Amino acid sequence: MSDREIMVLGFQASGKTTFAAALWHLVDSREISDTALVKGRHNGDFQYLEKISAVWAEGWAVDRTRSQEWLPITINLRSLVSETDVRLSFVDIAGETVERIFATREVDGRVDPLIREASGLLLFVSALRPIDDDSIVDMFLAYPDEAPPEPADDPVEAESDASSAGSGEAVPFKVEMTPQQVQLVDLLDSFAYDPLEMRPARIAVIISAWDRAHGASSPEAWLEDHMPLLFQYLATHSDEFQTRIYGVSAQGGHVPSKENSTEPSDRAEMLKQPEASRRIKVVGHGAGDHDLTHPIAWLSGVEN
């Protein structure tokens, strides 16, 4: 039984699998000697981790989880200083990502215990994703000519105006179109209550693909700018849990998938660094430059 349970949560394409692949390589290869946590005991089947970390180390994008099969990733880590075992579990099953939980309000029975027992949460968002929650005011400022007509007094006329307005066709709203930060805040808040009662003492936000954060001055500044609702939610719940925000480039740059190997990328440049662990970049809270275990050590209460 592990001393600490940490759960990884994030949307599809938020960088979870790439992080897992890089983390496995980091602790398995020991190319970096002074990481906050080291590899723990693994006695299960870790073929999948070995496969994705080998692909990662060769400088290819790690396959996204596409199938409906249950591919639980668990990485056991250990703090040598405090002799604590830490278990990191990824909610990484296609079809069980946060957007689906948000839309259906249902959680797979296999995910439920991870949520319930999590003493810390590693929450992924990606710097690659365009902002999805422009407000009406933002849209008006960006496209003043596309502003909808003033509402007419006659409702029938208003309706025909609306249907013929601007570039046309109304798009039916689907619940999955809800901005990601709204979904994340809703999940954090609803997980806290019955029946799941998730009460992590600490939450670490990982902004993945930090190499694409376009010069944001700090991970905090990026989150405040790109996901202000999530940022506020975390700040205003400081009496319930502590929060840290890290910028992480688990790939070290843009890399192609093996199938699209000729796509323009940073791969050639990155391969000049033969020790793959040194391609990793971690920013924030005094983490070592390549130390992906730093946020996990903090989540598990191990002091650095």
Ligand SMILES: Nc1nc2c(ncn2[C@@H]2O[C@H](COP(=O)(O)OP(=O)(O)O)[C@@H](O)[C@H]2O)c(=O)[nH]1
């Ligand atoms: N530029 C850049 N892209 C990344 C990085 N980490 C992940 N990505 C890309 O982000 C996308 C989603 O990553 P993935 O790990 O599959 O996300 P998951 O669905 O949450 O497991 C993939 O196209 C990755 O190649 C990074 O450090 N830098």
Ligand SMILES: [Mg+2]
């Ligand atoms: Mg994945």
